[in-house]
Structures are given as structure tokens and as C-alpha cells.
Amino acid sequence: MTITFWTASTSAVATTFLASLVEAVEAFTILLAVGTVRGWRPSLLGAASGIAVLALLVVVLGPLFYLVPLQLFQLIVGILLLLFGMRWLRKAIMRAAGVIAFHDENQTLAAETAGLRWVQHNEAHLDWFAGLTAFKAVLLEGIEIVFIVIAVGVGQGLLLPAAIGAVAACAIVGTIGLAVHRPLARVPENTLKFAVGVLLSAFGLFWVGEGLGIAWPGEDFAILALALMFLSAGLAFIRFAVYIRNSRLG
């Protein structure tokens, strides 16, 4: 086991753990809304169905990734990771600068609960609707987790550490969420999103380069250097966006 392997593994675990934490908190809020309005049975059944579909996707699609030549795989996944990571980074910068509103789990819970209560008065088969809501939440947030785990893990043989990071995050959110029975609104969602955006952009850029045949100096250590660069730029862009916003407001 080389030091570069440990560096890459640690980055992969940190990335999938933090990203999954964000997604799991969002999914849990919706499961909580379903559980509060209609009981835990449809909520847990919907969640279990969502997890089953995700597992099926991984089992069916997973082996196909090994059929794609590594360099092409790295290029495609690198492009997708870069788009995904920079999208998160941009949103986190805009939120930190006060340009767009922060994501509020309490607000999401209130909106989801109100929506389900409205349906309760108008729909005879609410259990189905509630289960479907839980299913959709787990599937949509879970697809992002699966994508990040595969993208970060497969290309460098780090699928296991990447998956461990994701499973650990989901287990922590599930355990704490079920214990407190409240949305995990105190999780610093935007800070996590910023950190994940930095890490995914670094992984993405690294792999786009590898896919194009660029041999990065320092091999896997280049991921850390790229992450530091995105971090510094991201922090500078927050100040930049605050400045623009303040000048516009006079």
C-alpha cells in the first residue's frame, strides 16, 4: 500500500461521505414528512423500494463500466464529475454570498407535510402516494450518491472505500434522524456542499486530464493540489459575489 493509494483512498472516502451526508439529510427530511403524516410503514416501504431499485441499477450497470476502456471511462466520468462538482460549488458560493437563499430542512419538512396533508383530504389512496413520495426521494437523492460513488471509486479501483464512505454517512443520518425525530437542519448543508463541490471538481479535472493523456505531476497527489486550488478560488469567488451584490444594493 503506497502513500499515494492512501491519499487517493482518503480523498475518495471524504468525498463520498460528505456528499452522501448532504443527500441523506435531504432524503431523510422527506421520509420524516411521510412518516409524520401517514406513519412509518409507507415511509420505510417507499425507502426500501428506492434502495432496492438503486441496488438493482448498481448490479445491472456496474459490470458494464469495466467493459469501457479505462482512459475513455476516466474522460467521460471526469466530464460528468466536473459538471456535477462545479454545479454544487457555484450554488454553494452563491448561497454563501447571500445571492440565493439557503436550503432549509425545516422549510422542506413543512412544505412536504403540508402537501401530504392536502392530499390526505383529497385522495383515498394516500398510503400509495406517501410511499411513492418516500420512494422518489430515496431514488433521486440515491442516484446522486450512486453516481458519486461509482465516479470516484471505479476509475482507480477505490470502489470499496468510496462505498464505505457513502454507507457510513447514510447510516449516521438514519440513526441520528430516527433518534431525534426531527429534520437535521443543523447540519451545515452549504458548507458541506461547498467542500464536496471542491473535491468533486478536483477529481473531475484530474480525470479529464488523465482521459486526455495528461500525466499530472505528483500523480494522485495532484488531486489534493487541485482541491486546494478550487478551495482558494471558491473562497475568493464568495468575496467577489458579496462585493457585486453589495454594489448592486448600493
Next chain:
Amino acid sequence: MKTASFLLRTALELFIDDEFLAAGVLAVIVGAAVLTKIGMAAVFVGGVLIGGCLCVLALSVLKGSSLK
């Protein structure tokens, strides 16, 4: 049909939020690929990738902050 378009839209939304950012990143990657094809030094192409992505992000933030 409705489900297929929902799935496609959801998949696209995973990667594209601001069209300018997505188009800019893709343009930088295409540019870097062209530079690699014509035999430019890897260090230079790496620099184009890094600089290009940061410029696109800065412009996207500038655009978003000015409009909102």
C-alpha cells in the same frame, strides 16, 4: 413518455443548473482535447484546463450575482 421525459430531465438536472457554466466547462474540455491532438505540451494543456474552468466558474458567479 411522461416518465421518460421526467427521467431525462432529472438526469440532466444532475449536471446542468446554469447552462453557461455547463457549456463553458464543455468548451474548455473540447479546447484542451484539441490542444492535446495538435501535440501541445501536457503542462500547457493542464494549465488551460485549470485556468479555463476557474474562469468559467468566475464568469458564471459574476453573471448569477449580477442578475439575482
